[in-house]
Amino acid sequence: MTAKISIQHVQKSFRIKRNLGHLAENTQPISALQDINLDVKQGEFMVIVGPSGCGKSTLLDLLAGLTKPNSGQILLDNKPLAGPNLDRGIVFQQYALFPWKTTLQNVEFGLEAKGVGKKERREIAQQHIELVGLAGFENRFPHELSGGMKQRVAIARSLAYDPEVLLMDEPFAALDAQTRETLQSELLRIWEATKKTIIFITHGIEEAVYLGQRVAVMTSRPGRIKKVITIPFEARTSEEDLRAKPEFVQLRHEIWDLLKDEVSRAQEQEKTKTLKSFSNGKSTLKGVAGDG
């Protein structure tokens, strides 16, 4: 088994400076990811699921090459990552389309960065717009499109420059339930057509089971991989409703069991953080009052 992407002992922490004064705890590094190990195979659909604030997006930034791990390494085709590159495409939750560019121009953007000639660029962009089912919307601006359409444009844009790996950061989280389900099955169809390796980050358990060949469950902060679960379904795009199968329900339940404690712990962390910053805020206010 050769890994397309290999995450090895990756650790990442932040030093967050808050403008709350000189309290020591504020300048202490916050550990976001701790000893992450994960291998993703060529052409695999890997889903990473975890509670909010567990460092999923940090992991994706690392995979994109936008930030570097404090220790450990990430290998793509056995070579360590060196910064952002067009061999990886990213789809963000908030689409990140350029509002001054039309659908066609947005899809062409990455191709332009790659140095593809004008005519070829147009052809490839057109193909990918058709792939995501947006033929006829080439000359629309993003603000003229619905959320689901914008995300289709973003997917087309990332696929157009033919990356080896597609990284998706909660791409459907901002969409309504019906659009989300449509786009999920569309994504599976596109995945089967393009045979891309996909790393898909989500907090939705059902989404994870429906899309992933394997699902990696993360813990609350500091994020670690708790368990990797193999989803044994074949031919997901078939007619029958996968979500109604007893195996589906069972897998969903299994993942929920793994996540349950992490979610409550994450919420507890959130609460104490908010309380702390509130009491800090109060103390600084007092300080100001004392000065005056």
Add this chain to the structure above:
Amino acid sequence: MANSSTGETVVLRDNKSLEALEWSLAKLRRAFKFSIVILSLLVFWEIAPRVGLVNVTFFPPLTEVLQAWWQLFISGDLAEHMTASLLRSGGGFLLAIVISIPLGLAIGWWKPVAEYLNPLLELMRNTAVLALLPVFILLLGLGETSKIAIVLYACSFPLLLNTVSGVKNVDPLLIKSARSMGLTSVRLFYKVILPASLPTIFVGIRQAGASSILVLVAAEMVGAQSGLGYFIQYAQFNFQIPGMYAGIITISFIGVVVNYLLVALEKRLTSWKQTYNE
């Protein structure tokens, strides 16, 4: 059968003409809304001096003012002063664009520079430009240089501040997205930062356009031998009251035209932006 079919066509034609009528009515209503207040004001201007509501000497009726304007127009006086003013404010305005926008882009791009310079810019922006006019005249004399310089100075701050904030407020996600596609800093700047900050830059351009005329007129009133500001002041001193009003009308007309042109240019360049006022 034949009868009924002709009946239908008649009804159809009626509908069409009715629609056309409704459409032109809507257009008429819009034109009415647009102009009624200004028209009433102009009518009031005409009537008020004639019925003795205000002193005719200081506030001549509109028709007299328009006559004076026409005389000035024919004699070429107006054109002369107008050209002088437009060259000064246009020159200062364009110079300000050429200097301030690149400078603002640079300041906004290097965040530490912006943090150091912002207090100074705020201070200078909030100092009334005309308070500095004597300084400009002292240093640069009464000629064209001091006029263009003060317009340049007045236009620079709205341009600078808006350009800086435009660059600073580019959606970080767009930058992240472009960076993830491996764009170099230079390309990132041309392909993302510049187009994304264009709408905010244009706010500055429009503010600068307005203040270029405002400041110039005041400057010309203080020390000049030509220009619309000088002309208005001169007409008042020599008791050519209708001429004075003619000068004022010309200035407000120029202001409206300049603003209209800038808005039209803005619409062209930022047509991708969502319009909320519809």
